[in-house]
Amino acid sequence: MITYRDRLRDVLLEGVPVKWNKKCIKYVETQEGIWVFFEDGTQEFCNILVCADGLILQVIRKQKLPELQIVNYGITHVGADISIPKHLMDKANKIHGNVLARKTLGTKGDSTFMMTRLIPIKQEQNDEKNEPHYRATLVYSYPSELDNVESEKVKVDDNDPSSVIEHVKRLIRTLRPDCTLTNLLLELWDLAPKTIPNDPIKFPFKTYNPIQRRMMRDIDPMSIKSWSSSRVVLLGDAAHSMSPILGLGANNAIQDADKLSQALLKYSDDNISFIEEYEKEMLKRTSADVLKSRNVTFMTSTPLGPFGVIIRDNILKVINVMINFYSFADNLIFKN
Numbered sequence: 001m002i003t004y005r006d007r008l009r010d011v012l013l014e015g016v017p018v019k020w021n022k023k024c025i026k027y028v029e030t031q032e033g034i035w036v037f038f039e040d041g042t043q044e045f046c047n048i049l050v051c052a053d054g055l056i057l058q059v060i061r062k063q064k065l066p067e068l069q070i071v072n073y074g075i076t077h078v079g080a081d082i083s084i085p086k087h088l089m090d091k092a093n094k095i096h097g098n099v100l101a102r103k104t105l106g107t108k109g110d111s112t113f114m115m116t117r118l119i120p121i122k123q124e125q126n127d128e129k130n131e132p133h134y135r136a137t138l139v140y141s142y143p144s145e146l147d148n149v150e151s152e153k154v155k156v157d158d159n160d161p162s163s164v165i166e167h168v169k170r171l172i173r174t175l176r177p178d179c180t181l182t183n184l185l186l187e188l189w190d191l192a193p194k195t196i197p198n199d200p201i202k203f204p205f206k207t208y209n210p211i212q213r214r215m216m217r218d219i220d221p222m223s224i225k226s227w228s229s230s231r232v233v234l235l236g237d238a239a240h241s242m243s244p245i246l247g248l249g250a251n252n253a254i255q256d257a258d259k260l261s262q263a264l265l266k267y268s269d270d271n272i273s274f275i276e277e278y279e280k281e282m283l284k285r286t287s288a289d290v291l292k293s294r295n296v297t298f299m300t301s302t303p304l305g306p307f308g309v310i311i312r313d314n315i316l317k318v319i320n321v322m323i324n325f326y327s328f329a330d331n332l333i334f335k336n
């Protein structure tokens with residue numbers, strides 16, 4: 001199933017009384033429950049603390065399981081949400097076909113990814129001046145060591161989106177051959193917003209993530225010997241952040257929430273064994289996906305020589321033929 005992030009967010013927030021702009025700084029566990037402390041000086045008491053604070057700060061995870069390590073892949077990625085005018089979308093479709101996800105692999109471990117939404121953005125009626133636009137997410141990944149090449153001394157300001165976008169374009173120009181696809185990639189990155197956008201056609205997304213270089217990292221929850229169960233429960237990226245390459249992170253976070261809600265039905269004050277049951281299932285399921293995503297990321301990010309490129313391209317061609325064959329057979333069976 002494919003969904004827009006902002007729609008998913010609205011659905012998940014329905015009926016949930018969220019208190020925004022409160023940052024948790026620590027917790028203290030007692031026999032009866034947990035005291036949670038916030039940056040604004042307030043505190044709350046609860047029986048069970050569900051920690052879903054993602055990968056970036058990891059305040060609670062670091063307190064609960066300090067030995068759990070974040071693995072840095074040595075790969076940098078830059079992402080941007082953009083709105084593509086129809087004439088550029090047509091160009092992209094001519095190269096890749098009219099597909100949802102488009103990935104291109106370079107020879108130096110660099111790759112590009114574009115996820116498009118095929119329904120045009122809603123425009124004002126009778127707005128004939130504006131050609132239809134489509135939402136898309138661009139991601140550019142490359143080995144982080146390319147930023148440390150002594151001779152080229154890369155200077156990028158991650159607080160300035162134009163500097164990051166120029167850096168991405170410079171890498172694309174350097175690492176890719178001069179061809180129509182490369183020109184298209186450069187044109188697409190030109191559409192990335194350089195300041196916080198406010199035009200609903202040019203930027204129809206509800207949230208704006210600053211365009212920055214980010215390290216690709218993950219957490220394998222089964223990389224530690226024992227996972228101590230307590231009234232503090234981890235969920236989502238806080239427990240098992242993974243490479244975005246297979247799109248499994250939010251899927252697992254939602255499954256965690258579902259499994260934990262089911263488990264919470266068994267809650268009683270003196271018995272928290274249901275948490276252990278939830279964690280057992282969560283650890284097994286998500287660790288497998290963390291490792292699968294890590295392997296695919298390394299496979300597609302390894303620099304290749306000319307021989308390696310021939311092998312890789314032929315394997316991809318065979319996979320492509322197989323996918324088309326299965327899809328053809330599927331259609332045939334489905335129609336009959």
Ligand SMILES: Cc1cc2nc3c(=O)[nH]c(=O)nc-3n(C[C@H](O)[C@H](O)[C@H](O)COP(=O)(O)OP(=O)(O)OC[C@H]3O[C@@H](n4cnc5c(N)ncnc54)[C@H](O)[C@@H]3O)c2cc1C
Pocket residue numbers: 022023024025052053054055056057058059079139235236237238242244246247248249250251252253
């Ligand atoms: C480029 C990219 C593409 C992706 N594509 C996909 C995809 O196609 N499909 C998919 O399934 N997954 C995808 N993912 C992964 C997905 O985004 C994450 O797995 C998912 O957002 C994890 O959800 P979460 O709620 O655990 O953490 P987050 O979404 O990180 O949310 C954590 C929240 O906690 C808040 N927080 C942090 N610290 C504190 C604190 N101390 N106090 C209070 N609040 C705090 C943060 O502000 C944030 O709002 C992608 C990720 C990336 C980077």
